[in-house]
Amino acid sequence: xxxxxxxxxxxxxxxxxxxxxxxxxxxxxxxxxxxxxxxxxxxxxxxxxxxxxxxxxxxxxxxxxxxxxxxxxxxxxxxxxxxxxxxxxxxxxxxxxxxxxxxxxxxxxxxxxxxxxxxxxxxxxxxxxxxxxxxxxxxxxxxxxxxxxxxxxxxxxxxxxxxxxxxxxxxxxxxxxxxxxxxxxxxxxxxxxxxxxxxxxxxxxxxxxxxxxxxxxxxxxxxxxxxxxxxxxxxxxxxxxxxxxxxxxxxxxxxxxxxxxxxxxxxxxxxxxxxxxxxxxxxxxxxxxxxxxxxxxxxxxxxxxxxxxxxxxxxxxxxxxxxxxxxxxxxxxxxxxxxxxxxxxxxxxxxxxxxxxxxxxxxxxxxxxxxxxxxxxxxxxxxxxxxxxxxxxxxxxxxx
Amino acid sequence: xxxxxxxxxxxxxxxxxxxxxxxxxxxxxxxxxxxxxxxxxxxxxxxxxxxxxxxxxxxxxxxxxxxxxxxxxxxxxxxxxxxxxxxxxxxxxxxxxxxxxxxxxxxxxxxxxxxxxxxxxxxxxxxxxxxxxxxxxxxxxxxxxxxxxxxxxxxxxxxxxxxxxxxxxxxxxxxxxxxxxxxxxxxxxxxxxxxxxxxxxxxxxxxxxxxxxxxxxxxxxxxxxxxxxxxxxxxxxxxxxxxxxxxxxxxxxxxxxxxxxxxxxxxxxxxxxxxxxxxxxxxxxxxxxxxxxxxxxxxxxxxxxxxxxxxxxxxxxxxxxxxxxxxxxxxxxxxx
Numbered sequence: 001x002x003x004x005x006x007x008x009x010x011x012x013x014x015x016x017x018x019x020x021x022x023x024x025x026x027x028x029x030x031x032x033x034x035x036x037x038x039x040x041x042x043x044x045x046x047x048x049x050x051x052x053x054x055x056x057x058x059x060x061x062x063x064x065x066x067x068x069x070x071x072x073x074x075x076x077x078x079x080x081x082x083x084x085x086x087x088x089x090x091x092x093x094x095x096x097x098x099x100x101x102x103x104x105x106x107x108x109x110x111x112x113x114x115x116x117x118x119x120x121x122x123x124x125x126x127x128x129x130x131x132x133x134x135x136x137x138x139x140x141x142x143x144x145x146x147x148x149x150x151x152x153x154x155x156x157x158x159x160x161x162x163x164x165x166x167x168x169x170x171x172x173x174x175x176x177x178x179x180x181x182x183x184x185x186x187x188x189x190x191x192x193x194x195x196x197x198x199x200x201x202x203x204x205x206x207x208x209x210x211x212x213x214x215x216x217x218x219x220x221x222x223x224x225x226x227x228x229x230x231x232x233x234x235x236x237x238x239x240x241x242x243x244x245x246x247x248x249x250x251x252x253x254x255x256x257x258x259x260x261x262x263x264x265x266x267x268x269x270x271x272x273x274x275x276x277x278x279x280x281x282x283x284x285x286x287x288x289x290x291x292x293x294x295x296x297x298x299x300x301x302x303x304x305x306x307x308x309x310x311x312x313x314x315x316x317x318x319x320x321x322x323x324x325x326x327x328x329x330x331x332x333x334x335x336x337x338x339x340x341x342x343x344x345x346x347x348x349x350x351x352x353x354x355x356x357x358x359x360x361x362x363x364x365x366x367x368x369x370x371x372x373x374x375x376x377x378x379x380x381x382x383x384x385x386x387x388x389x390x391x392x393x394x395x396x397x398x399x400x
Numbered sequence: 401x402x403x404x405x406x407x408x409x410x411x412x413x414x415x416x417x418x419x420x421x422x423x424x425x426x427x428x429x430x431x432x433x434x435x436x437x438x439x440x441x442x443x444x445x446x447x448x449x450x451x452x453x454x455x456x457x458x459x460x461x462x463x464x465x466x467x468x469x470x471x472x473x474x475x476x477x478x479x480x481x482x483x484x485x486x487x488x489x490x491x492x493x494x495x496x497x498x499x500x501x502x503x504x505x506x507x508x509x510x511x512x513x514x515x516x517x518x519x520x521x522x523x524x525x526x527x528x529x530x531x532x533x534x535x536x537x538x539x540x541x542x543x544x545x546x547x548x549x550x551x552x553x554x555x556x557x558x559x560x561x562x563x564x565x566x567x568x569x570x571x572x573x574x575x576x577x578x579x580x581x582x583x584x585x586x587x588x589x590x591x592x593x594x595x596x597x598x599x600x601x602x603x604x605x606x607x608x609x610x611x612x613x614x615x616x617x618x619x620x621x622x623x624x625x626x627x628x629x630x631x632x633x634x635x636x637x638x639x640x641x642x643x644x645x646x647x648x649x650x651x652x653x654x655x656x657x658x659x660x661x662x663x664x665x666x667x668x669x670x671x672x673x674x675x676x677x678x679x680x681x682x683x684x685x686x687x688x689x690x691x692x693x694x695x696x697x698x699x700x701x702x703x704x705x706x707x708x709x710x711x712x713x714x715x716x717x718x719x720x721x722x723x724x725x726x727x728x729x730x731x732x733x734x735x736x
Contacts (some may be wrong), residue, residue: 091602092662099621319580
């Protein structure tokens with residue numbers, strides 16, 4: 001009954017308990033159902049029966065507005081946003097590229113604090129995080145907005161919209177933490193759209209969660225400035241970064257962003273000691289060359305080490321990129337083979353249900369350690385963070 | 401005496417005078433059909449109409465003088481002796497007309513209410529039912545804040561924002577732009593009359609007619625990088641916009657030459673004018689030159705010198721877009 005909302009790596013999976021169709025109407029119906037089930041009523045859309053007037057009433061609520069934490073005041077009532085590398089200079093009454101931050105009289109405000117437009121209980125494998133509390137569920141949430149504009153975005157209907165265009169519910173941090181506990185979720189996941197742009201809400205919710213004994217994880221594009229990264233993602237217990245390509249031109253043309261800051265984020269997360277996994281969505285003809293796969297694997301090995309899990313996931317035509325086919329499985333297998341060859345220990349293939357590369361194997365004795373069916377860890381053999389057969393240490397956080 | 405001329409950029413408009421010969425040449429072309437077919441006349445006519453006494457001795461625009469100013473502009477554009485003849489060349493009974501105003505600047509620099517009232521009156525004079533006219537922008541509250549009276553339903557002129565009806569569910573795309581369009585545009589209109597304001601814009605250089613289409617889509621924030629170029633041009637290429645756009649009437653009663661797009665009274669002046677054209681590119685080019693002249697008068701750098709020249713105007717005119725012309729030699733500037 002829950003909406004599949006994570007970015008491409010989760011798209012169109014046929015397995016798992018939370019499968020539903022992906023068209024916009026179905027999403028909204030799913031959102032209503034799950035929102036109601038979670039006690040977050042009112043997450044709805046005019047098409048589902050909530051009148052535009054009632055939506056407008058909710059959207060006018062000043063409770064969503066808090067002053068942004070990362071910006072610099074300039075002359076003539078302008079500001080410079082210091083949240084992401086884009087560094088938008090924003091005039092009075094204007095918004096930044098993300099569409100969720102607004103200059104009001106020379107001060108900059110987030111419009112999405114506690115403004116939850118999607119909330120669901122997801123398997124943590126769906127993020128995907130394979131080496132972090134496998135078999136558990138995460139209380140997953142999003143607000144509207146994003147600081148890039150990927151042409152393949154699966155969730156463009158929320159990520160590429162302004163908050164007032166999306167039905168949302170007031171869900172303050174303490175409420176989120178309480179719901180996570182109520183639904184036996186050891187983690188809160190900030191996901192679906194781009195958590196960078198709701199950093200203030202993320203930080204406050206992480207604090208509330210930790211006070212309630214609930215951890216926080218984030219699914220992000222990593223397009224964030226270092227100061228904001230350390231302040232916001234410093235509160236996270238695990239991070240999944242979408243490394244969308246290993247070329248600047250792809251980032252410019254397909255993502256509307258830059259590669260270098262994302263690589264810097266990955267290095268900084270490592271320095272911060274955050275458990276990090278990487279997803280690389282393989283888009284046919286655009287980022288699937290052998291040289292790019294090899295360059296990526298070599299960079300990871302050099303800068304992050306060989307134990308970082310890397311997920312090569314299957315692209316499905318979406319949004320503004322419907323002219324390309326689904327990634328052939330042999331392409332994903334070629335990417336994995338190259339990364340394996342370069343010495344990475346945990347290379348997965350995603351969005352291909354039933355593929356053996358969804359499982360975790362011991363890099364030393366090669367035996368199966370975690371078997372996954374869909375988004376479920378059906379067999380988890382790791383004990384004391386080590387292979388039960390050869391005692392080789394297996395990096396990750398395996399138990400609550 | 402009226403005559404047409406081709407002007408260099410420097411003296412463009414400065415020497416412009418009304419051109420009877422050109423008026424005559426356009427009069428027989430059938431403006432509505434030309435626009436419907438996406439044709440741009442060999443020389444794009446841009447009418448700049450001004451009335452120094454538009455506000456009398458007060459600060460508010462005098463309604464009767466606005467009617468006269470609009471009539472003068474439309475007659476000059478269409479080469480007609482009477483305003484109703486001009487409007488009948490552009491619209492026909494049964495058309496559903498959308499007046500896309502700009503209400504972002506509050507009461508300071510939003511589309512003038514008297515201008516909108518005059519347009520609505522003249523449309524009705526041309527046979528358009530009041531219920532077939534909708535005055536709109538993206539947000540109802542912003543319209544109200546700008547002084548518009550919100551009205552929905554019945555046989556009266558409608559006025560509300562896209563927030564009341566939402567955007568289309570499906571995306572439309574052209575070039576760098578992929579957006580959801582206002583249902584007001586797609587479901588309530590077959591003719592679009594763009595009624596923007598003329599003002600400086602910190603990113604785009606100037607915001608006039610073509611940029612006013614940002615208020616038609618759900619995600620304008622995505623299209624401000626790089627001085628909105630090529631986004632503005634690409635957006636105006638969307639068939640849903642391009643095939644509907646019949647006319648642009650730019651409100652230049654109050655113009656802002658610096659510090660935009662938010663209203664800065666210290667950088668605004670009462671120009672008391674209108675700019676009217678069927679060529680959206682030529683109109684934007686003309687408005688840009690007006691802003692540049694005022695900047696020079698006030699000792700400010702050119703927008704080019706500030707690295708924010710509105711390059712999107714040239715993009716809109718290039719071979720890929722062909723939305724109009726920004727070549728001053730191909731623009732027939734008419735001052736009335």
